[in-house]
Amino acid sequence: MNDYSEKGLLPAGLADMLPPAAAREARISRTLMEVFAGNGYQQVKPPLIEFEEHLLEGSGAALASKMFRVMDPVSHRMMGIRTDITLQIARVATTRMKQDPRPLRLSYSGQVLRVHGSQLRPERQFAQTGVELIGPEETTADAELILLAREALNALEVRNYSIDLTLPTLVPTICDGLGIDPGVAASAREALDHKDAAALENYDTPLADILIALLKTSGPAKGAIAALEKIALPDAAAAQVAALKQVVAQLEKSAPDLMLTIDPGEFRGFEYQTGLSFTVFARGVRGELGRGGRYRLMDGEPASGFTLFLDSLMRAVPRRPADDRLYLPFGTELETGFALRQEGWKTVVGLSAEADIAAEARRLQCGQYLGPDGIKKLS
Amino acid sequence: MNDYSEKGLLPAGLADMLPPAAAREARISRTLMEVFAGNGYQQVKPPLIEFEEHLLEGSGAALASKMFRVMDPVSHRMMGIRTDITLQIARVATTRMKQDPRPLRLSYSGQVLRVHGSQLRPERQFAQTGVELIGPEETTADAELILLAREALNALEVRNYSIDLTLPTLVPTICDGLGIDPGVAASAREALDHKDAAALENYDTPLADILIALLKTSGPAKGAIAALEKIALPDAAAAQVAALKQVVAQLEKSAPDLMLTIDPGEFRGFEYQTGLSFTVFARGVRGELGRGGRYRLMDGEPASGFTLFLDSLMRAVPRRPADDRLYLPFGTELETGFALRQEGWKTVVGLSAEADIAAEARRLQCGQYLGPDGIKKLS
Numbered sequence: 001m002n003d004y005s006e007k008g009l010l011p012a013g014l015a016d017m018l019p020p021a022a023a024r025e026a027r028i029s030r031t032l033m034e035v036f037a038g039n040g041y042q043q044v045k046p047p048l049i050e051f052e053e054h055l056l057e058g059s060g061a062a063l064a065s066k067m068f069r070v071m072d073p074v075s076h077r078m079m080g081i082r083t084d085i086t087l088q089i090a091r092v093a094t095t096r097m098k099q100d101p102r103p104l105r106l107s108y109s110g111q112v113l114r115v116h117g118s119q120l121r122p123e124r125q126f127a128q129t130g131v132e133l134i135g136p137e138e139t140t141a142d143a144e145l146i147l148l149a150r151e152a153l154n155a156l157e158v159r160n161y162s163i164d165l166t167l168p169t170l171v172p173t174i175c176d177g178l179g180i181d182p183g184v185a186a187s188a189r190e191a192l193d194h195k196d197a198a199a200l201e202n203y204d205t206p207l208a209d210i211l212i213a214l215l216k217t218s219g220p221a222k223g224a225i226a227a228l229e230k231i232a233l234p235d236a237a238a239a240q241v242a243a244l245k246q247v248v249a250q251l252e253k254s255a256p257d258l259m260l261t262i263d264p265g266e267f268r269g270f271e272y273q274t275g276l277s278f279t280v281f282a283r284g285v286r287g288e289l290g291r292g293g294r295y296r297l298m299d300g301e302p303a304s305g306f307t308l309f310l311d312s313l314m315r316a317v318p319r320r321p322a323d324d325r326l327y328l329p330f331g332t333e334l335e336t337g338f339a340l341r342q343e344g345w346k347t348v349v350g351l352s353a354e355a356d357i358a359a360e361a362r363r364l365q366c367g368q369y370l371g372p373d374g375i376k377k378l379s
Numbered sequence: 380m381n382d383y384s385e386k387g388l389l390p391a392g393l394a395d396m397l398p399p400a401a402a403r404e405a406r407i408s409r410t411l412m413e414v415f416a417g418n419g420y421q422q423v424k425p426p427l428i429e430f431e432e433h434l435l436e437g438s439g440a441a442l443a444s445k446m447f448r449v450m451d452p453v454s455h456r457m458m459g460i461r462t463d464i465t466l467q468i469a470r471v472a473t474t475r476m477k478q479d480p481r482p483l484r485l486s487y488s489g490q491v492l493r494v495h496g497s498q499l500r501p502e503r504q505f506a507q508t509g510v511e512l513i514g515p516e517e518t519t520a521d522a523e524l525i526l527l528a529r530e531a532l533n534a535l536e537v538r539n540y541s542i543d544l545t546l547p548t549l550v551p552t553i554c555d556g557l558g559i560d561p562g563v564a565a566s567a568r569e570a571l572d573h574k575d576a577a578a579l580e581n582y583d584t585p586l587a588d589i590l591i592a593l594l595k596t597s598g599p600a601k602g603a604i605a606a607l608e609k610i611a612l613p614d615a616a617a618a619q620v621a622a623l624k625q626v627v628a629q630l631e632k633s634a635p636d637l638m639l640t641i642d643p644g645e646f647r648g649f650e651y652q653t654g655l656s657f658t659v660f661a662r663g664v665r666g667e668l669g670r671g672g673r674y675r676l677m678d679g680e681p682a683s684g685f686t687l688f689l690d691s692l693m694r695a696v697p698r699r700p701a702d703d704r705l706y707l708p709f710g711t712e713l714e715t716g717f718a719l720r721q722e723g724w725k726t727v728v729g730l731s732a733e734a735d736i737a738a739e740a741r742r743l744q745c746g747q748y749l750g751p752d753g754i755k756k757l758s
Contacts, residue, residue: 009474010429012453016471019421019485026422026488030409038720040704040727042398043405047504048427048490049447050389068428068449070460073494074391081449081460092395095388101742103730106398109405111427111490115452125426140709140730147713254713325419330519334526334633341417348419351482351519363480 013117013124020322021314025127028156028313029109032129035152039144041107041131044097046088048111052080058298059272060087066114081113086305089132094297102135102301120287123311130290132305134297139243142276143250145292145304149280150258152308153289158316160283162259165221165248167240168267168277168293171211177234178207192265206232214264221248224262244276278306287312327361327369329354340370392496392503399701400693404506407535407692408488411508414531418523420486420510423476425467427490431459437677438651439466445493460492465684468511473676481514481680499666502690509669511684513676518622521655522629524671524683528659529637531687532668537695539662541638544600544627546619547646547656547672550590556613557586571644585611593643600627603641623655657685666691706740706748708733715749 010016017025033043049070056064068081082088085108093104109129117124131148133141146163153161171192175185184203191199192211195218200211210231217227225248228241244262251258270277270293277293292306328337330350337347354360361369361378368377389395396404412422428449435443447460461467464487472483488508496503510527512520525542532540550571554564563582570578571590574597579590589610596606604627607620623641630637649656649672656672671685707716709729716726733739740748740757747754 009433009470010426011451011456011458014426014429016426016467016475017424018471018475019423022422022424023416025424026412033405035720037402038725039716040725043401044398045396045401045404047389047393047395048492049504050393054388070447070449072390077390079390088395091388092397096395096397101744103743105727113427125428136730138730144728144730151717337418338530341414346417346419348484349523351515351517351523364482365480 011124013122015123015125024317024319025310025314028310028317029127029129031155032152032308033107033109035155036107036131036148039105039148039151041105041148043107043109044089044092045108045110046082046085046092048113049079049081050088051075052078054091055080055082055087058087059295060084062271063114066116068113068115083112083114085110085112085128085130086132086307089305090134090295090297090303093132093134093303094299094301103141104134105131106134107131121309121311127310128307129310130292130305130307132303134301134303137302139246139276140250141304142243142247142294143254145306146247146251146258146278147254149278149290149292149306149308150255153280156313156317158282158289158313159318160259161289161316162261162281162283164261164263164266164279164281165244166262166266166270166277166279166293167244167264167275168270168273169275170214170237170240170264171267173237173240174210174234175207177236180207189265189267193267195265211265218263218265219261221260221262222252224264228262228264240275247276275304280306280308282316285312285316287315289313289316322367324368325364325366326375327357327364327366329357329360329370332370336370390503392501394502394504403696403698404689404693407689407696408506408508410534411531411687412486412488414534415486415510415527418484418527418530420484420527422486422488423468423471424487424489425461425464425471427492428458428460429467430454431457433470434459434461434466437466438674439463441650442493445495447492447494462491462493464489464491464507464509465511465686468684469513469674469676469682472511472513472682473678473680482520483513484510485513486510500688500690506689507686508689509671509684509686511682513680513682516681518625518655519629520683521622521626521673522633524685525626525630525637525657526633528657528669528671528685528687529634532659535692535696537661537668537692538697539638540668540695541640541660541662543645543658543660544623544639544641545645545649545656545658545672546623546643546654547649547652548654549593549616549619549643550646552616552619553589553613554586556615559586568644568646572646574644590644597642597644598640600639600641601631603643607641607643619654626655654683659685659687661695664691664695666694668692668695701746703747704743704745705754706736706743706745708736708739708749711749719749 063083066083070079072079089106113125171189213231217224225245273293275294279291280289289312290308294304297303326345326347328347328349330353348364348366357369368375442462445462449458451458468485492504550568592610596603604624652672654673658670659668668691669687673683676682705724705726707726707728709732727743727745736748747756
């Protein structure tokens with residue numbers, strides 16, 4: 001027998017989720033999946049582990065150092081525990097669902113594990129719930145995803161959230177258009193992401209002028225778009241801004257209530273995105289609620305999607321009042337309890353005769369009990 | 380780029396669950412958790428991995444060879460991926476929830492992984508959903524659990540299921556009462572479990588007579604109880620039969636529709652159970668739907684519970700007709716779609732102008748589309 005000490009019971013970054021948190025997380029995930037299903041997104045469930053080379057392909061390589069590995073005694077090949085689900089959905093879309101009509105709308109909800117937590121997210125296991133929209137190049141797809149995130153957050157009654165749009169490939173595209181050396185382009189991208197105005201001034205013109213102008217565009221979407229349009233950009237970069245403008249216009253028309261900001265130079269965490277991307281924040285809530293954006297599948301097919309993080313959402317979703325637990329004294333007929341449960345009560349049945357029914361109900365943290373004259377509320 | 384061949388894409392025993400199966404499994408799990416919550420069982424969610432010694436303690440040792448192990452780079456200790464969730468719930472009950480009032484009712488739903496599949500269950504990852512009732516010794520607790528399994532299976536509309544009761548400690552208790560050598564007792568238990576009448580006759584009297592009489596009791600509960608009571612058993616064994624009789628009497632009174640059988644000698648898969656146990660089967664469905672029984676926590680506290688296996692349940696739960704997917708042509712107002720989703724439709728929005736709305740709806744596997752005169756059903 002082990003006298004577990006509470007401290008050190010579980011490895012760092014791993015936790016038991018107790019009542020009522022576990023039920024709350026399940027409810028949040030269920031609500032999200034219902035909204036996704038309502039919008040035609042069909043659930044897929046890839047396994048927790050698979051051959052490591054599939055998890056490390058393409059953009060997965062960035063997560064290699066975060067992945068737990070185990071040997072498969074059946075195939076004698078290495079397997080990895082997934083660190084992310086998006087890559088698995090992309091794999092399913094390019095293999096078993098390759099023949100399914102496009103646009104292909106898929107959803108998922110599951111656990112991921114990472115060898116190390118990060119400073120912002122010390123947890124090593126957390127739940128991801130999200131969608132992928134595979135096939136369309138149209139900006140209407142980007143708008144659909146952001147409107148879907150909005151519908152999901154509204155269903156959860158999250159308040160004061162905002163969507164921060166970014167174009168992670170804008171600076172590389174500008175540099176490419178100006179014929180700038182890739183090393184210089186990478187450092188310029190970093191400097192803009194860090195909002196380092198002094199560093200930006202050191203580049204040659206016209207790059208320095210463009211970067212400083214970009215720096216000043218960050219902020220609410222309407223003003224940002226107007227400012228972005230005033231910057232003289234190479235054609236390919238101007239096309240990205242034009243697409244962003246279209247998405248913003250559709251969002252403003254369909255959902256004028258949505259808080260939209262633009263930070264055109266942000267790219268951290270979007271290293272593998274290939275187009276319009278976004279982050280979801282809620283005022284006063286630590287950590288991002290979710291993020292998403294455009295990418296390409298292994299076979300080049302366009303795709304976009306987003307993931308919501310259940311741990312952050314737990315901090316953003318309002319708590320509901322405690323459950324209505326109803327104590328049913330020992331000997332209550334099964335059918336009586338069943339009928340009360342059908343009405344929505346959570347019943348707790350006495351397993352032996354009570355000396356004092358009300359006291360027993362209170363001891364078992366019930367707010368009510370069934371007395372001879374019906375349901376009594378405990379004071 | 381990897382041209383995944385479908386075969387060999389995933390390790391043996393691991394699978395992608397595609398539409399509509401993944402949503403169906405999620406619905407089954409959700410229904411179970413709702414029934415459990417309605418009966419006062421509170422959800423807990425332990426992590427997928429923890430220190431291996433905690434997963435291997437007590438009855439966990441039997442699963443050691445089935446457990447994937449990974450090194451924790453943070454603590455430099457070995458961790459295991461859980462093969463079962465019951466043990467984790469027992470750990471939570473004896474540590475962080477030790478001070479919570481008893482009876483403690485807990486529920487869980489999650490994935491487990493095993494290094495090897497078995498012949499009956501080749502899958503190496505599967506979902507378990509279940510409950511643990513911690514604290515009570517009373518037979519009313521055993522009855523509550525079986526009635527709860529019934530309520531859950533009925534909510535899922537599973538038909539023709541039966542509960543097979545067993546007393547895995549009955550033969551050891553008889554042998555102990557008769558002062559029989561433990562080695563002989565173990566072989567007698569095996570012979571009865573295998574229903575090997577010839578082998579049973581080779582034991583000395585009165586053991587041989589008792590074992591042969593026990594063999595003949597297997598069958599529908601009412602007759603089995605009557606037959607069991609006629610056997611002259613040592614006191615401790617007779618007490619187990621008396622407790623079983625009490626549980627059966629309560630079940631027959633509360634739920635006369637329940638198909639109950641008794642196989643008093645069965646113990647395979649119940650090696651660590653310490654009292655009344657049961658298996659759930661459905662006629663014509665491969666594999667057991669679930670199993671449960673009495674055990675003791677590490678600190679000796681009595682407990683009982685059961686687990687339902689989602690893979691078996693997927694074969695037993697009737698399929699629902701396909702989703703009502705409704706195609707909304709390009710340009711449909713957001714509010715129109717939202718209102719239809721609130722009515723229960725699953726909407727699929729057009730992302731670009733269609734040449735033929737009905738054809739596009741059909742291509743996207745929708746059964747209906749929204750035309751200028753309202754919803755049209757596709758023939």
